[in-house]
Amino acid sequence: MYLPALGLFLVFVVYPFFEGIRIAFTNWNGFSQHFKYVGLTNFSVLAGDRNVRTALLNTLLYGFGSTFFQQVLGLAYALLLNQEFKGRTVGRTITYLPVLISAVIMGYMWYFVLQYDGALNDVIALFGGKKVLWLSRAGTAISLIVAINTLQYLGVSMIIYLAGLQNIPQMYYEAAVLDGAGAWRRFRGVTLPLLYPAILTSVTINLIGGLKLFDVIRALTGGGPGYATHSLATLLNATYFGSQRAGYAAAIGVLLFVTIFAFTVLTQAVSRRREIQY
Amino acid sequence: MKARSGWKIALTVLISAVAILPIYITIIVSVKPQTDLSSFWVPPPAIFLDNFAGAFVIGRLATAFMNTTIITAGSAALVVLLSAMAAYPLARHRSRLNAAVTTFMLSILMVPGLSLLVPLYVVLVKIRGISTYWGIVLIHVTFNLPLAIFLYLNFIRAVPRDFDEAALIDGSSVYAVFARIILPLLKPVTVSVIILCGVAVWNDYQFSLYFLQSPPMRVITLAISSFFAVSGGNTHMAAAAAVVSIVPITILYVALQKYFVQGVLDSALK
Numbered sequence: 065m066y067l068p069a070l071g072l073f074l075v076f077v078v079y080p081f082f083e084g085i086r087i088a089f090t091n092w093n094g095f096s097q098h099f100k101y102v103g104l105t106n107f108s109v110l111a112g113d114r115n116v117r118t119a120l121l122n123t124l125l126y127g128f129g130s131t132f133f134q135q136v137l138g139l140a141y142a143l144l145l146n147q148e149f150k151g152r153t154v155g156r157t158i159t160y161l162p163v164l165i166s167a168v169i170m171g172y173m174w175y176f177v178l179q180y181d182g183a184l185n186d187v188i189a190l191f192g193g194k195k196v197l198w199l200s201r202a203g204t205a206i207s208l209i210v211a212i213n214t215l216q217y218l219g220v221s222m223i224i225y226l227a228g229l230q231n232i233p234q235m236y237y238e239a240a241v242l243d244g245a246g247a248w249r250r251f252r253g254v255t256l257p258l259l260y261p262a263i264l265t266s267v268t269i270n271l272i273g274g275l276k277l278f279d280v281i282r283a284l285t286g287g288g289p290g291y292a293t294h295s296l297a298t299l300l301n302a303t304y305f306g307s308q309r310a311g312y313a314a315a316i317g318v319l320l321f322v323t324i325f326a327f328t329v330l331t332q333a334v335s336r337r338r339e340i341q342y
Numbered sequence: 343m344k345a346r347s348g349w350k351i352a353l354t355v356l357i358s359a360v361a362i363l364p365i366y367i368t369i370i371v372s373v374k375p376q377t378d379l380s381s382f383w384v385p386p387p388a389i390f391l392d393n394f395a396g397a398f399v400i401g402r403l404a405t406a407f408m409n410t411t412i413i414t415a416g417s418a419a420l421v422v423l424l425s426a427m428a429a430y431p432l433a434r435h436r437s438r439l440n441a442a443v444t445t446f447m448l449s450i451l452m453v454p455g456l457s458l459l460v461p462l463y464v465v466l467v468k469i470r471g472i473s474t475y476w477g478i479v480l481i482h483v484t485f486n487l488p489l490a491i492f493l494y495l496n497f498i499r500a501v502p503r504d505f506d507e508a509a510l511i512d513g514s515s516v517y518a519v520f521a522r523i524i525l526p527l528l529k530p531v532t533v534s535v536i537i538l539c540g541v542a543v544w545n546d547y548q549f550s551l552y553f554l555q556s557p558p559m560r561v562i563t564l565a566i567s568s569f570f571a572v573s574g575g576n577t578h579m580a581a582a583a584a585v586v587s588i589v590p591i592t593i594l595y596v597a598l599q600k601y602f603v604q605g606v607l608d609s610a611l612k
Contacts, residue, residue, distance in 0.1 A: 176382055186381040300456070
């Protein structure tokens with residue numbers, strides 16, 4: 065009964081996978097009947113392409129930057145919401161809402177905050193500051209994209225950590241208190257190690273999401289100024305549909321695949337080594 | 343105790359406020375005429391609804407909503423059917439072949455669909471699936487199947503085998519056992535699969551951008567982005583379109599919150 069699923073995977077994953085590698089060895093433009101095999105040309109051009117290098121670096125910044133902040137803030141927020149106080153359920157509900165909104169629409173909504181006559185500059189003007197073109201400098205734009213992606217998917221790590229925290233038996237904390245452990249020692253000695261599976265899951269989900277970041281970039285900067293904020297995913301799109309270089313775009317696709325695959329396998333390998341049993 | 347929880351409430355309010363800040367600003371922009379140059383923070387003296395009417399007419403939001411609904415419903419239904427069918431034998435009959443098939447299917451979880459963009463486009467052109475409902479549905483189904491199969495596998499493995507065996511001894515066929523015994527038990531995980539897949543397809547932008555190029559086939563994300571892409575376009579109308587687009591998912595989420603949260607936890611479970 066698994067044959068229909070298997071068939072779809074063969075047609076839409078396995079075949080395209082090998083077809084993609086084949087196209088990456090050609091100079092095909094995406095629509096012509098004529099193309100030539102050019103060997104490793106696309107890959108050697110790729111290695112020396114400054115735009116590709118920028119996009120690869122940005123992809124890592126988006127991936128690891130968002131993942132880092134999502135873990136730190138997500139865990140801190142989960143620790144906060146794990147305590148008894150009024151309004152914590154409402155807080156959880158609201159923080160998770162952005163997760164369900166399309167990232168491209170969320171990006172456009174942030175544009176109203178960040179545009180020149182937008183909400184953020186109004187606040188700056190209110191305090192007598194000068195309005196800023198937030199998205200026209202590469203460094204600022206990249207940081208803002210990381211921040212927006214972090215904020216939108218904060219709810220995912222928060223929910224995973226909250227569930228993880230609620231699974232830690234209370235008796236470990238009681239035993240630690242009896243041993244005279246302070247709040248920090250309890251966090252380091254009990255919470256963190258027992259949260260290890262949750263951390264791993266959350267890191268893997270966030271990392272894959274961040275490494276293939278596309279929608280927010282398209283909505284906020286379109287990869288610009290110039291090529292400065294492109295990720296591999298948006299650069300691939302621009303190369304294929306923007307400049308009709310299908311062969312080269314397929315080579316970028318191979319690079320994107322290898323990047324995400326390598327880091328996923330790496331996190332899995334690290335996780336197998338460090339399973340903790342209590 | 344009461345006095346000390348004040349800062350916790352304040353911090354929670356602050357984080358929640360930042361998280362939904364863009365939604366608030368967008369709502370304010372959507373209910374002001376374009377001639378209103380006041381700050382995006384300040385609500386207008388009177389609510390202006392023409393942007394919404396304009397968004398529906400100019401942005402053809404009704405068509406976009408219909409397309410998105412058809413594609414989402416079709417994809418979710420197929421994902422549930424195909425993944426439950428695939429997971430049942432793989433969970434029940436432990437053979438070397440089935441173990442290999444399982445590993446293969448789950449490893450597709452690690453393949454980013456976007457990296458296959460160029461060849462996928464070629465395949466879809468070959469089978470004449472560009473700008474068709476079935477073409478985009480098959481793509482969505484393929485890339486949502488691995489997670490769904492993973493969820494069903496975990497769930498079915500936890501259902502005691504005695505259930506099936508008792509029915510098989512009574513003379514039921516394997517298909518009857520699947521339909522009458524297993525399927526009803528799968529309700530909770532099916533809800534998670536529908537929510538995860540439904541949200542992913544409803545919100546999709548990347549695949550839709552490539553594979554739905556003819557304007558009458560536009561889905562919501564494409565309709566909204568075309569509003570913003572036109573320079574000098576009416577941004578207030580664009581804001582109205584964005585607000586309309588997030589209404590259905592927000593209502594569903596508030597009404598069915600625990601299922602949405604359960605969906606994430608199911609998919610995060612190892």
